[in-house]
Amino acid sequence: MRCNVAPRSLGYSPYFNLNRPLTRRSLRAIRNVLLSTHHFDENIPIETAQGEAAVLIPLANVMDVPGILLEVRGKTLRSHSGEVSFPGGRVDTNDSSYMDAALRETREELGIGAQNIEILGQVGPPELNLRRNMVVYPFVGFVHAGSPIPDHSTTDDMPLPSCDLDAIRENVSETEVDAVFHLPLSALASPTRLRASLFRGHRPYWAIGVQDLIPNGAPNTEDRSKQNESDDGDDSEIGIGRYGNLEVWGLTGWYLYLLMKRLKLYI
Template identity: 75%
Template structure:
């Protein structure tokens, strides 16, 4: 039987308060915290677009609570249906950069326009997807409520809470074919021991998988994952590279999405 050492320490971040709304000051602190991330070459020749993808990790205040917007992929999608993910997808010929692709996909999937997203930075290095045919580039942004026109205040620093997003409005604007549900994962949930499951990414890198069943509207276990649960339990393997199943088949942030979330929390020093 194979064992591993799980991440041991988690708590508050020096860049923001996990129970208070994000502010201009905290966004600036997060930007500075992400500056040490491995630099990604954002400009891409169009002819090399195949085999490249990008995702956006969208931070947001919702009802005065800071956290991250996530989606459950539509059940009719051919790959990873019913799984939790960030908005994003394949870079196509219309995109001029990896970031362009992430913003376009976010608009197509969640109906959130680029004009409402303030890019805070990126995390790296990018990972290859499980099939081995796609390099996925992760970016971090903050979703401003409504038409915030934030460009002219990016240099300001203050401690006023930034307006909260209307999650119900976002849910009404999602792509019905690509997105099964949208939910908000509070930062405080990322440090709740009851939600954390020690796991391995690609079989050898420990991280936390996050239980989110109760945060998803009408959330139900993914039938495909439930079907594979006995096989996973019989193997007694903590490696969820192939089967991202939680306890009793419940929804989790796992796999590549979970790994990128873990890297972000490490970068923001919530996980140590």
């Protein structure tokens, strides 16, 4: 089954400028939107999942370009190796909340401490992973270059300092992360990057091509792309699209689509 009713991109959002750095004003607007839409109850499990996981959608300015940090999972990992994902993973017994788990995993994978991340809210509802044995809870945050700037009017429209992507790359977990890259917000509205797809075979959304954004090129996807190729949606959980091109799709693509839909970039 093909995607007959594709989502559309407006090419702009009323809450941020696609081509200008995020500011305190834009972060406040994003937080208010997330608070006014969906939030999930951490006490309600989904179906009979055996475990729980949490991910962070990390907004960041890089070289004064607003965007989202994404990672390519390490090639030696047992699941979804070489695929695109947000930082995140299984909730441990020592985690005090799903948000705490998302922050811990971000520190372990990308070396970004919780003190540099400003949580803006949640996007959801949470979804089961492809194997239906894990409930995945998504959070949205902004990665500050230093400690978060106080939220007051004198800094409302000043561009927030950019992260040093090279410095982040020096601190990633070599076993868990093969590459880190920055997906500009403007790319989320670029027709040449968007491919109409179906999440779980029936929910339309955009998959996003990112192959050219990966430093030193994308991992070898030839064998995996043949296995995951599908006309009706996402056979893989996250990462490698049709024809061997690296894409943000599956659960990662779905959460990114939900966020951009909340922020009115997509309709």
